[in-house]
Amino acid sequence: MRIAAFLIVGPGEADRMLQPVLEQLAWADDICVCLNNPDPKTEAMVRRCATLVHRDDRIWGREQWRIKQDFLDIVMRLAMPDWIFCLDADEIFDPRFDRAEAERMASGKDVAWYFWCLNLWNDPDHVRLDLSFPNIRFYKLM
DSSP, X not given: OOEEEEEEEOTTGGGTTHHHXXXXXXXXXXXXXXXXXXXXXXXXXXXXXXXXXXXXXXXXXXXXXXXXXXXXXXXXXXXXXXXXXXXXXXXXXXXXXXXXXXHHHHTSSOOEEEEEEEEEOSSTTOEEEEEEEEXXXXXXXX
């Protein structure tokens, strides 16, 4: 089973939570990152950690859905994963979530999994509950 992590990363992320977010994905077969108008520090960090990097500098607020869909098409074609784990550049997994847990979740008949997304606020010790939400973050490509 191939599992790819999927992120869209914008400017300034290297100065926030991007490094621990990328490090926690070491269990993924591919770390696939789309750079959207990144600053040089963010781009360098992504290129050091990711296995598939694509750059798309369309305007995020106007083209967000197209940027995501076009990048997903690229990931499907080049990484050829069975499952995708998508997350934001400020989302950290519960430490109990690892490759074994991802494989356990993917081994049944389910095709997608909801995760409760706690949005960290500038450091690992602060969470914005009012900005946290449930979302499908792990899904099977059919």
